[in-house]
Amino acid sequence: MSSQLPYREVLVDTYALTYLHSQEVRNLLVLILSKFRIHVSVLSVQEFLSYIYYKLHDYSLLERAAEVLYKLYVVENIDRETALRAAMIAADLVKRNQDFNLVDVFNAAIAVLRNIPILTDDPSRYSGYARYGVTAISVEDFIEEFKATIKA
Amino acid sequence: MKTVALSEESWRKLKELKEKMGFRSFNELIEMLIETWHLSSLKEELSRMELSFDFEDAKKFINDARRPVKKSSAEAGTS
Numbered sequence: 001m002s003s004q005l006p007y008r009e010v011l012v013d014t015y016a017l018t019y020l021h022s023q024e025v026r027n028l029l030v031l032i033l034s035k036f037r038i039h040v041s042v043l044s045v046q047e048f049l050s051y052i053y054y055k056l057h058d059y060s061l062l063e064r065a066a067e068v069l070y071k072l073y074v075v076e077n078i079d080r081e082t083a084l085r086a087a088m089i090a091a092d093l094v095k096r097n098q099d100f101n102l103v104d105v106f107n108a109a110i111a112v113l114r115n116i117p118i119l120t121d122d123p124s125r126y127s128g129y130a131r132y133g134v135t136a137i138s139v140e141d142f143i144e145e146f147k148a149t150i151k152a
Numbered sequence: 153m154k155t156v157a158l159s160e161e162s163w164r165k166l167k168e169l170k171e172k173m174g175f176r177s178f179n180e181l182i183e184m185l186i187e188t189w190h191l192s193s194l195k196e197e198l199s200r201m202e203l204s205f206d207f208e209d210a211k212k213f214i215n216d217a218r219r220p221v222k223k224s225s226a227e228a229g230t231s
Binding site for chain 1: 202
């Protein structure tokens with residue numbers, strides 16, 4: 001079994017991270033994690049953990065979920081370089097009078113600095129970021145391509 | 153290439169496994185064993201999350217959490 005997808009590393013945004021852990025595709029996640037190095041920003045980890053706490057209201061489960069996420073993924077903190085790149089992107093978006101979400105801006109900055117694509121539920125979310133070098137891929141398409149490669 | 157030292161017992165078990173699995177080399181067998189260990193570790197880690205949810209429900213939560221903050225009355229020019 002070998003993956004023919006043209007990348008070995010990806011950044012998942014909060015939506016893609018959630019999708020990967022949802023009951024829809026959870027069974028495939030082990031295989032995906034064994035084939036790809038998956039990055040996720042600490043901001044997406046926080047958003048996902050918020051959802052877990054909202055659902056379960058159980059601190060010990062929240063702690064365990066955080067521990068698992070930090071083991072399975074490359075969690076990207078907001079370092080100096082990322083802050084600088086995110087600042088430039090946000091400034092440009094304001095100049096262009098374009099609405100934005102800060103988590104998306106940080107994802108864009110991380111993806112550009114690491115030169116990796118972003119997996120998301122809706123690639124149009126990052127269409128305004130293509131000018132900064134961001135490539136966004138539908139997480140559903142990624143799963144379908146991955147399924148095809150493991151069947152091949 | 154690297155060599156490793158094995159006990160007689162481990163060597164016998166490894167040879168048996170190689171035959172059972174139909175591998176041509178010990179290298180292939182060891183790669184398979186490492187991958188299997190990796191997959192089972194990942195599976196074990198994931199099972200610790202004890203979480204089952206529907207994506208649409210999670211998406212709604214994220215969208216709600218990201219809802220823009222309402223402007224204050226001063227900013228909105230209604231003071």
